[in-house]
Amino acid sequence: MADISSDTVIKARGLTKLYGRHRAVDAIDFDIRRGEIFGVLGPNGAGKTTTILMMLGLTERSGGSVDVLGFDPVRQPLEVKRRVGYLPDAVGFYDHLTARQNLRYTARLLGLPRREAETRIVDAMESVKLADVLDNRVSTFSRGMRQRLGIAEIVMKRAEVAILDEPTSGLDPHSTFELLEMIRGLKRAGVAVLLSSHLLDRVQSVCDRVALFNEGRIALMGTVVELANLVLGAGHPILVEAAGLDIAGTLYGIEGVQSVVPEGEGAWRVVADRDVRAAVAHRIVASGGALTRLADLQPSLEEVYTRYFEEARHAA
Amino acid sequence: MGSRASLALRRQGSPFTGIGPVLVKELADHLSSVRMLVLTLFVIAFGAFPVASSLQTLRTVVDPNSFLFLRIFTLEPEQVGISFVAALNFIIPLMAIGLGFDSVNSEFNRRTLSRVLSQPIYRDALLMGKFLAGLATFAVVLVALWLMVFGAGLLLLGVPPRGVEVARGVGFLVVAIAYGGIWLAISMLFSVLLRSPATSALCALGLWLFFLLLWPQLASAIVSGAAAGEIRSVEDYAALQDLAMGLMRLSPGTLFSEAVLALLSPETRTLGPMLPAQMRGAILGAPLPFDQSLLLIWPQITGLIAGMIVVFAAAYVVFQRQEVRA
The missing domain is CATH 3.40.50.300 (P-loop containing nucleotide triphosphate hydrolases)
Known part of the structure; x- marks a missing residue:
């Protein structure tokens, strides 16, 4: 012992x-x-x-x-x-x-x-x-x-x-x-x-x-983040709502951003390999856009759980 | 599961840790419960009648050497048709079953078992504490009853009991408690085996009825089966009698009534058949000294206590192997 x-x-x-x-x-x-x-x-x-x-x-x-x-x-x-x-x-x-x-x-x-x-x-x-x-x-x-x-x-x-x-x-x-x-x-x-x-x-x-x-x-x-990376794939997702500019084009230039996917009207889901919220806000405002929402999308345990058991069932 | 010794080697800490608190809590629960009140009323209702009638009869007896106080217990008043001791013979099992039939399964059903067992005690302490608390409760009621009978005797007969009567009376108490202990152990065994208290009570009562009503019939049937051959000698007959008594003595009730008979009727010389040779020199109706009566029923007393321990041990083994999750 x-x-x-x-x-x-x-x-x-x-x-x-x-x-x-x-x-x-x-x-x-x-x-x-x-x-x-x-x-x-x-x-x-x-x-x-x-x-x-x-x-x-x-x-x-x-x-x-x-x-x-x-x-x-x-x-x-x-x-x-x-x-x-x-x-x-x-x-x-x-x-x-x-x-x-x-x-x-x-x-x-x-x-x-x-x-x-x-x-x-x-x-x-x-x-x-x-x-x-x-x-x-x-x-x-x-x-x-x-x-x-x-x-x-x-x-x-x-x-x-x-x-x-x-x-x-x-x-x-x-x-x-x-x-x-x-x-x-x-x-x-x-x-x-x-x-x-x-x-x-x-x-x-x-x-x-x-x-x-x-x-x-x-x-x-x-940790929940580790599990999410493992099951849902690596990345740090955030939700951006902004108007007045080409979001995708603007954000792809930021270091660390991996994907920008539209999620409904004027909203985008951004996945990066680190926390890029500050850089995103800065870039949008600097480009003259109106930033209305910037949210950290915590990986949800529920998502991890559901996805894991789905995959486990498929594997079986 | 191995022997007790190897268990003790394997796990550390006394199996009796916590037995005190369990005992105190269970005792308090018993003594304050409605069930206890009902059982006490039950005992009084069944006991008072024979005792009162016996006392009526005994007031007319003047012989100071006739073990008056013991006869309060054994006298069978005509108007009641049952002596106090005979009444106790079936009240005691009922009481003991009433105290034990839900002792372990109720902890399961209330979901308290796993919480209590997650405190630093072994299961041993829980079961033992519950058993001792039941036995203590039972003893309290019985001692109270005994004192009431002696007190009533003192008041109504106007003579103090002799020392030997008190000694025999105390012996009777011990036997009665051991008899209750067997039934308490039996009802606790059922409470460990069966999750539903109602089923457990039913099984214990069923076993009691079996021994009370069915067993005597069954025993005599077995004996008459064994006696199919001719009885040619006294030895044959004695062997048959031995078999009959041996079978009857498997019932705790028989052991109790035999022990009580020898204790409370001092003139009892034997509990089985008596050969003429054994009668030689005996003065019929003369009382035996207390120690001789004790000697006579020693097997009954050890049988009762051993039975209690064996049944408790069975409950213990089953409980140790049970899963605690509800």
Whole structure:
């Protein structure tokens, strides 16, 4: 375990899980670094939850190795679980107990001293904006509130790694936004976050890196831009709307511009190998044109995802 | 899965980490639940009648050496037709099943299991904590009931119980708790095996009815099948009796009633047939000393406790192998 660098918190090598002859997880490798949000994407049955359970020692692996904060989840599950917070898909709490009682139970399982547990519970509930319902029964909570209570549990635990399985599924847009804000809060506190989700645009907005799971393997891994370059082709697309000049002719002269394609009335999609927005604006204005819009077209994860699975289907 | 020792070598940390909090939480849940209230009312309803009737009858008895207090438990009042102990024989399994039938599958259904197991505890602690909490709850009810019966006896009979009566009474409590423990373990086994609490309850109750109603018939059918040959000697007959008793003793209820019989009716000398040779020198109706009664039912007591452990171990093995994902 000496080879683990100080900012790598999870290191998986050749991680495999077999259910009978079915390879639910097939020899995957990945590293998760301290303070990053790592997104795990993929269709149902791609092996995301199984991978998560193996990292927690809740399912035994069939092969390979995982190292979580320097511990082996199979041999030292208690050490791993003491330091890792887990928010399962559709997390459940004891409905007949209040939020405080639920967290108190967790605190006891963690072996926290009583007084410290009480202050941590209040702090954690404040951090997820549930302080006013601390003594309400969980049965009165909405789904979004339950998910936030799950985040509060991780905050209370002072986990170094947070594993969130589909945290935003079934939430309305506002609750999703709030929850993602809390996940960013975890990151700011130095927690490494592993997030599995279906909501691609949401994932894109919070994740530093993503891994695309397909049939038990990691098909693609990297930042959203890297994946986009890989799947959609390299380039830095921008959208230009301008009037009063020959856009294509003007822009082709800029260093780095690879293509200028019209996109509707008075709009062009420009692809360059670098960020050319400043140069484009300068050139259009200098040429006497009226620049009405200049937008950075972020490569969309959804596009990457759709294109990748289309190609995977064609290849099959 | 290997033996316990190799498991301990492989994984680090005590399997009992967290057993305390689980026990305390489950105990609090049990004691504050509506189900508990219903079970208690049930016990009182079924227990009060035989006890009250027995006390009525026993008030007329004047013999100070007749184990009056024990007879509150065993007397079969004419107007009720069932003794307190016989009532307990079927109340105890019902209570134990009521406490255990949804202990693990409800955690699945509430989706709390994976969250709880992601805390630094082993599954061992969860299952063990739940079992001990159920057993403790059950013991609390039983002890309360026992104290009420002795208290009522004290008030209505006007004589204090003798030391040996208290000792036998305590022995009875221990046996009753072990009997409840078996049924608790059985109902928890079903709660691990079956995801639906209703199915689990149904299976546990079905098994209980099987042992209560069907098993005696089945056992005697097996014995008469085995007795197809002629019985030519006392040995043949004794062997047949042994078979019949052996079969009956597979039912926890039989073990319980035999143990209770020896404990609460001190004049019980044997639980099986008695040969004339064994009667020699015995004064009929004379009570056995407490230690001799204990000796007599030692196999029953160990059988009850061993049964509890075996069934719990089965639940444990199944639970360890289960996937936690819902």
